[in-house]
Amino acid sequence: MANVLAAATKDNTRFTIFENDQVLTADQLNDLFNYLDVQTRLTRTRGLGIGIICGLEIGQLENKQIAVSKGTAITSDGDLLHIDADQAFDRYALFEDNNARYPYFRMDNEQVVTIYQLSSSTTDTDTGDDFTKFEEVTNTLVKDYVGVLYLEDYQNDPDVCTGTDCDNKGAQAVRELKVLLIHKDNLSALLQSIPPLNKNYFALDDIAMPRAIITTAISQYAELNTSFTNTFSIRSEIKEKLVKAYQTCQVVLQDEFDGVDPTSEWNQLLDTHFNIGTSIYAQYVYDFARDLTCAYNEMREVLFGDNMMCCPDVALFPKHVLLGTIRTAAVANDTGGNIPASPPVSLPRPPIFLPPVIGRLRFDIGLLIKRFTPILIDNQYRHSFYESPVLNNKEENMEKIKFCFMRIHSMIHNFKIPTTATLPPVTESIKITPGYFEDQPLGKRSLPFYYDINTNLPANLYWSYDANVRKKENEILSYAANKYASKSSVFSPLSFNILPYTFFRIEGHIGFKYQDVERVLNDLIVNNNLPINLITVQVERDINTIPIRPWNFPYLNLHEAFVRNTLNDHMNQVDLVNSGMLSQISDTETTKPIIASAANGFTNAKNKVLADGAITGTGFNLETYKTDVQNAITSANFFKQNTQQFTFSNTAPPHDFVINTDVIYKADLIDDLFKQHFDQKRQGLMLGNYLAKNPGLEHAGGVLRGGTFVLVYTANDSAVVADFMLPYANIDNDIVPDPIVVKPLPLPQIPQFDVPKLFEKIPTYQKLFKAQLDPIAESLNTTITQTDVKIPPIVKIPINTTADIGNILRNTTGIGSVVFTGGGTTNPADTTGSNPVVNVAGADVSAVLEDFRNKQEEVAKLPADAPDRQAKEQALLQAASALTEQLNKPEVTNNPNNALVVKSILSDVHSSTGLVQTEALKSEAANVTTIANTINRGFNLRQ
Structure with a gap:
């Protein structure tokens, strides 16, 4: 029997209206039956499936x-x-x-x-x-x-006829x-x-977008740019598959494009767009390609589940x-x-x-x-069951297919990257737009700023299908929302609820100076209380162009504060003692102007040390600081040289603490550690190094909630050339804009006794040598008694300098040999009364020592304004340098037994450098003092 619906004609739509007393024929009954049968079948196949x-x-x-x-x-x-x-x-x-x-x-x-x-x-x-x-x-x-x-x-x-009838x-x-x-x-x-x-679905293939991969070896912008441009090979695949997609769905799309194949125009525009990849805007071409692949794949997914059959x-x-x-x-x-x-x-x-x-x-x-x-x-x-369009609203599926192609059409036509030449000033060009990440469909995300708002083909109209059918295309969040939106919640979304959003697009910063971009972005983040963090890194591996950040290293700061505050406290104590000594000297004494000048010189040197910046701060100059500290040491030594008639009776003299301070060496150590820390931090702000320590760096055009937005700039022009993101917070905890000021406990202050009770006028060297000469004299007297040699006893007189020792020895004959503990000896001539011979570790330093003392006496007697003072100070320093050279030998410093003789000579050397008043010679004097301190410290370590 033939198919009923295939044989349905106009006759099937007509049937006889029955009337009383009419003749009812077979055709009339069959027409009615056929009509009802056809309607029933059409209801099933056209209405149901x-x-x-x-x-x-x-x-x-x-x-x-x-x-x-x-x-x-x-x-x-x-x-x-x-x-x-x-x-x-x-x-x-x-x-x-x-x-x-x-x-x-x-x-x-x-x-x-x-x-x-x-x-x-x-x-x-x-x-x-x-x-x-x-x-x-x-x-x-x-x-x-x-x-x-x-x-x-x-x-x-x-058959009509049967066995019974032929009816x-x-x-x-x-x-x-x-x-x-x-x-x-x-x-x-x-x-x-x-x-x-789903034949249309299976006729097409997805497009897999290649990834822009940067490596830890990156060191030039060209390498960074290549990481983006290497992905542009996707252009050919996009063009090819868009052509095939249009041909597959051409029947559905003919009305949308007026029967004209748009793919030729698409291909020309794509070639133009991808050529922009040679500029610093390559990352936006990469974003555009990623958007296109996403739009294409979503279009293909709409084709799936197409089991609808109409008629x-x-x-x-x-x-x-x-x-x-x-x-x-x-x-x-x-x-x-x-x-x-x-x-x-x-x-x-x-x-x-x-x-x-x-x-x-x-x-x-x-x-x-x-x-x-x-x-x-x-x-x-x-x-399977092939449904009628009415059952599952499959007509909407057809509309989605059309929309997906129109969205691709709009994206290709509207792609246009705003540049620094077309954007407003940086304070107005940078915007942060909340939205959703790539785990959401393209239409749910914010509209990127590289799509132009064209009134003839609005990008926002074809961005989201749901927004389109609900007439909410003007409520889509985007960089350019102010061009179409009338609601403040759309063009100022950060002022409204942002909790639903998982991603923040950051746009309008490429090409501007990173310093300006940092400032604007930090203001936006802070003023809008955004849950994101900002880091800036440099492409090139040039540490000199990486800016200093307000890094703070507490343990270094604490150590520096302790060392410097200790020195500062000692210098303040010296100032206190100096002023106290001056108050005890009458104005009639000839030494008071020299002592006052020495005190004033120390105060000035101290103030320079106090004025030097922190070692762990920016702008610190280690050499300047060391010079200033050395000048303070020299000034303290000079003051002490000119006040030898005073000795402390209740505590150690603070001048000795200043003179023997090790702050210069500790400053060297702290400065070196600080520079290493700084270099390490700056090295970490190079893109390759930063990537090595922070895996997961990706370019996304923004940053996830709770993540870190990474700005990348080039060293030659400080321009931002790319941005990346980390999906987690990466906070530099060493950046402390307002670090805590460490204040260690100061050393105990000098007891506030009356000044006369604090120190007394007892010659210093009398104390030193009395303990040595008295036993010698006792021994000599015993020897003389035993030999009946008539030698006068030792004359005990005050000794102010070691030069006085020579005078004593020159004016006292008959004394055999004065032996200093420690191995050094001073032997006068037996009967001639000439200068004594001074041996140190077997070496005769008598001539050098005598020359030094003579020049020291000459300078000490010179007025401050003497015309030949500079020449004589220069000669004194040369003699002092020659003397320290003789003493600074391993055979001397390695034997602690030489300490007493050498230290007594070094005391004179310290005093002599304090006599130098010529500014041009003070650095040379400081060098002599440094060598003397080194020799002295060597003995201290071995004793």
């Missing part, structure tokens, strides 16, 4: 029987096929299709393919063969067969539902009846549906809450074939079927 609605799964039970589950299907001719309960078949027979002669069962030569009809021995009179022998007889496997639910539809017109009883319409098996090798014609699902072809599968391959099945045990099987219906048997009812079936979907599908079975050999 075609294919298997539910159930109708086929499988083989353990007893070898074939089972078919209950279910319903609609053919493309509008026939409703249904089985009310699960059925089992244990017989089979060859089906020859002699009645309906269905075209799908015939090959090109009109021969019927091999088809087997299933039946049940309990309900069918023609039982066929036992199905348990099916595989043996056919020499095939059951699993290689596909089930077909077939409605055999034909007319049976019996015309009319033709009989036969419609029998049959379950058939056809081998997969014979399905070529039937498979053509399965409409391809399906009647000839598609007019009298059959394919049930799929035969799988393993079992009768379910309806306990434990399972749905019970439908009970047998006690109704008269309908004219279609219904085998006996069995329990509810359970099918094994097989190991190869792991993917979740709406029906959970294979669709290669099975008809």
Whole structure:
């Protein structure tokens, strides 16, 4: 019988209106029936859909029987096929299709393919063969067969005359539902009846966007730029796949583009856009390519699930549906809450074939079927249900497809990067826009600033489908929102709730000086209380162009404060003692002007030391500080030299603490550690080094909530050339704008006694040598007594300098040899009364020492304004240098026994450098003092 809907004509839409007493003909009745039949079929196929609605799964039970589950299907001719309960078949027979002669069962030569009809021995009179022998007889496997639910539809017109009468009883319409098996090798014609699902989706491929990768070895901007431009090879793939996508969906898109293929224009514009990649704006071309790939992939996803059919072809599968391959099945045990099987219906048997009812079936979907599908079975050999557009609103899917292509069209046309030449000043050009990260669809994110707001093709209109259909395109957040938005929550989003947003776009900064960009961004972050952090790094590995940050290293600051405050406290004590001494000297004494000048000189030197900046601060000059400290040491020494008539009676003289301070060496150490820390911090602000310590650096056009936005600049012009982000906070804890001022406990102050009780006028060197000369004199007197040699006793007189020792020795004859403990000796001539011989570690330094003392006496007697003072000071320093050179030898300093003699000589050397008043010679005097201190310290370490 021909397909009903295929034969539907204008006649099917007309029928006779019955009237009383009219003659009712067969045509009139048939017209009415055909009209109602066609309307019913059209309602099914056009209003609902075609294919298997539910159930109708086929499988083989353990007893070898074939089972078919209950279910319903609609053919493309509008026939409703249904089985009310699960059925089992244990017989089979060859089906020859002699009645309906269905075209799908015939090959090109009109021969019927091999088809087997299933039946049940309990309900069918023609039982066929036992199905348990099916595989043996056919020499095939059951699993290689596909089930077909077939409605055999034909007319049976019996003879007019029968054995009883010749009345015309009319033709009989036969419609029998049959379950058939056809081998997969014979399905070529039937498979053509399965409409391809998602054919447009599978006709296209996704685009995978390459990643811009930077390495730890990067050191030049060209390398950074290359990391972006290397990804631009994606251009060819984008162009190729956009062309194919348009050709695939051309039927849908013709109206949108007025029947003109837009891909040629797209390709030309893409070439222009990608050529911008040679500039510092390469990162935005990379972003644009990433947006395009995302838009394309989203468009392809919209094509999936396209099982909608509008006005399906009647000839598609007019009298059959394919049930799929035969799988393993079992009768379910309806306990434990399972749905019970439908009970047998006690109704008269309908004219279609219904085998006996069995329990509810359970099918094994097989190991190869792991993917979740709406029906959970294979669709290669099975008809799905192809819906009418009205069921799932599939027309909206078509609109989404059109929108996705229009969005790509808008993105390509509107791509335009704002540059420093077109942007306003940096304070106005930089903006932070909240939005969503790439884990959200493109339309949910903020609109990037490199898309122009063109009134003829607005980028915001084609950015989000949901916003478009709801007429909310003017509420999309973007850099240029002020060009289209009327709500302050759109063009000033940071003033409103930002908690829903996970990402912050940062734009308008490329090309500007990083110092300005830092300032503006920090203001935006602080003023808007944004949950992001900012770091600036340099591309090149040039430490000299990396700025100094307010780094603070507490342990260095504490150590420096302790060392410097200790020295400062000693210098303040020296000032206190100096002023106290001056108050005890009468104005009539000739030494007071010299002592006052020395005190004033020390005060000035001290003030310079106090004025020097912190070692751990910026702008500190170590050499200047060391020179200033050395001058303070020299000044303290000079003051002490000119006040030798005083000695402390209650405490150690503070001048000695200043003279012997080790702050210069500790300053060297602290300064070196500080510079190493600073260099390490600055090294860490080079892009390659920063990446090595902070993995996960990516360019995203902004920063995630709680993340770190990384500005990248070049050393030659300080311009920002790129930006990256870390998905976590990276805070430099060593940056402390207002560090805590460390104030260590000061040394105990000098007791505030009355000045006369603090020190007294007792010659210093008398104390030193009295303890040495008295035992010698006692020994000498004993020797003289034993030998009856008449030698006068030792004359005890005050000794102010070691020069006085020479005088004593020169004016006292008959004394054998004065021996100083420690190995040095001073031997006068036996009878001549000439200068004594001074030996140190076996070396005669008498001549050098005598020359030095003579020059020291000359300078000490000179007025401050003497015209030849500079020359004589120069000669004194040369003599002092020669003397320290003699003493600064390992054979001297390595033997602690030499300490007493050498230290007494070094005391004179210290005093002599304090006599130097010429500014040009003070640095030379400081060097002599440094050498003397070094020799002295060497003995201190060994004693």
